[in-house]
Amino acid sequence: MLSGNNAKQSEAPLELERPTEPRETRPRDSDKLWRVALDEWIASADQALRTLTGGAHAARARPVADEADLTPQERRLSGALLRVDHVGEVCAQALYQAQGLTARSPQLRMQMQRAAAEEVDHLAWTERRLAELGARTSLLNPLWYAGAFGIGLLAGWAGDRWSLGFVVETERQVEQHLASHLDRLPSADSPSRAIVEQMKVDEAQHAAAAQHSGAASLPAPVGLAMRLAARVMTQTAHYV
Secondary structure, eight states: OOOHHHHHHHHSOOOOOOOOOOOSSOHHHHHHHHHHHHHHHHHHHHHHHHHHHTOOOOSSOOOOOOOOOOOHHHHHHHHHHHHHHHHHHHHHHHHHHHHHHHOSSHHHHHHHHHHHHHHHHHHHHHHHHHHHHTOOOOTTHHHHHHHHHHHHHHHHHTOHHHHHHHHHHHHHHHHHHHHHHHHHSOTTOHHHHHHHHHHHHHHHHHHHHHHHTTOOOOOHHHHHHHHHHHHHHHHHHTTO
C-alpha cells in the first residue's frame, strides 16, 4: 500500500507544458489571403468577358486624325490589319492578367495591372476603328485568349524575372509587328495610322519598364518559338 504522503502525491494533477504561442499566420489569416486570391481570379474572369464581348472602354482619348475617303480595297486592307492588331490586344489582356495572377511580388502585380489597363485602351481603339471600317473582329478570339492566358500562367510560374523577360520579348516583337503594319496601311488611312503609332509608343514603354525592373534574357529558342506562334496567329487572324 502507498503511504499517505505518496497517495496525496499520486492524486495531485500533473502539470502540463504550457502551449507555445501561435504563429503569426493563423488559419483566419490564410482564409483572408485565399479570399483575396479568389477575388483576383474573379476580376480576371470579368476582364476576360469584357475583352471577348466588346465591353472594353478606353481611359484615354483615341488618337485622332482627319478621315479620308478610302477605296473598297483600302478599307479591306485596313480592316484586316486592324483585326490582327485587335487580336494582339486580346492576347495582351490574357497575358497580363495571367502574369499578374502568378506574380510573386506585389510590385510586379501592380506593374502588370497598369500595363493591362493601357492595353485596354488599345483594345477599345482598334475595336471602334474596325467598326468604322465595316470590318469585324476575329472569330477565333476565345481561342487566342485561352492560349495566351495559358502561356502567361507558365511565364508567371517560372518566376518574376522570367515573367518580366517574357514581357520584354513580347513587347519588342509587337513593336516590330506594328512597325510593319505602318508600312502596309494605306497612306490615306490617317485614323488607323494614328492608332497604330500610339500603340507602338506604348508597347516600347512597356518593354523598357519590364527591362528596368530586372527582366531576365530569354533563351534564343524561346524567342524563336514565340515568333513562330505569333506568325501563325497573325496570318490566321488576317482572314478569320
